[in-house]
Amino acid sequence: MIAISYIVGLAIEFAFAIYRGHEVNEGYLVTGLLIPMVMPVGLPLWMLALSVAFSVIIGKEAFGGTGMNILNPALLARAFAFFAYPTYMSGNMVWVSEATSIDGISGETILGKLAASKPIVYSISEMFNGSIPGSISETSTLWILVGALFLIITGVGSWRIMLGGVIGASFIGIVFNSWGANDLMRFPWHQHLIVGGFAFGIVFMATDPVSAAQTLKGKWVYGILVGSLSIVIRIFNPAYPEGVMLAILLMNVFAPTIDHLVVQANVNKRKNRWSLAKEGVKRK
Structure with missing residues (x-):
């Protein structure tokens, strides 16, 4: 291949x-x-x-x-x-x-089984180590974390995007755990992070330096939205229980808008500071 x-x-x-x-x-x-x-x-x-x-x-x-x-x-x-x-x-x-x-x-993958309301027979350690069905790269969260560490040390991947994705996915997972309307909602939030393509996607795909957000604050927003949307798509689309691919592609489209809003917010802050400074000088 x-x-x-x-x-x-x-x-x-x-x-x-x-x-x-x-x-x-x-x-x-x-x-x-x-x-x-x-x-x-x-x-x-x-x-x-x-x-x-x-x-x-x-x-x-x-x-x-x-x-x-x-x-x-x-x-x-x-x-x-x-x-x-x-x-x-x-x-x-x-x-x-x-x-x-x-x-x-x-x-059939774990997410596929959950979408079909089938029992999960894998332990957390098997999910984390990669002894589960899935695409070639996505199964072992352990080695994905090793790759994440390498990307962060070399400065290639943004830790803000990675951490933002984990925060977003964890928050949405906890919210749906409290709802618990179906098997995907009841699936423990921390296990959402180690099954499917989430870990690989947030580490190696969402951090693409070209298609991801470029500003520091924008990277946080971008990562949080990718993580949140990944879990939302998993839960609300039973026909497609893996959402990280669509979440990243969608946020790729909005990444320039996120950066624009962040830059514009900074410009507006500086304008306000300049206006206040000018008013202070005039009063003196």
Whole structure:
């Protein structure tokens, strides 16, 4: 899957670079690795190739290339695959290795079971360590936290967005726990943080330096809204019990607006201070 992602994506990147007469940017080296990580292991390779092509052409090159995209390219590829081929993305397709000894098996995810009111047989430690069904990268919260620490230390990922996402998801989870109208609402709020794609999304996707909010206060708002919307979509859309992808893509669209409002608020504060200072001088 990684090979197909790189072959298709880089071929398109090279084609556009030649057409536009500029150098090839190395940004796709990261995107090309992230795309297979958010896809089910049994997804046919031709579907992956189409998803990559859509993501690179529509999500990046249509806006001017790397650094100009308003949506996270890796999540856009997953969104394309999900809406174009839902049966391959929703967990209905079960894959088992054909080898003599089974190397891996994928089945219905925890969130899928909750949406269908089925019992959960996994312990918290299994959820945290990753011994549960899910996409390639999303199951082990333990290793996602290791990755988060690396991103924070290197300054690549914003800890404000990560922490804001956890705060938003925790708050909404606690609110719905107190309501408890269905299994997803009754699912403990802290377990919402370690199942599905939430942890991976808030660490590696929401912190994309291009499509995320850029201002310090904006990052807090952006992260909190991503976390909150992720849980809201999980609970109120039984047909799609995983909400982090849509939450991040939606907030990608509103990230420039958030930054604009933050900057405008700062400008207004400075104007008010200047006005007060001028009035003080006049009175003297």
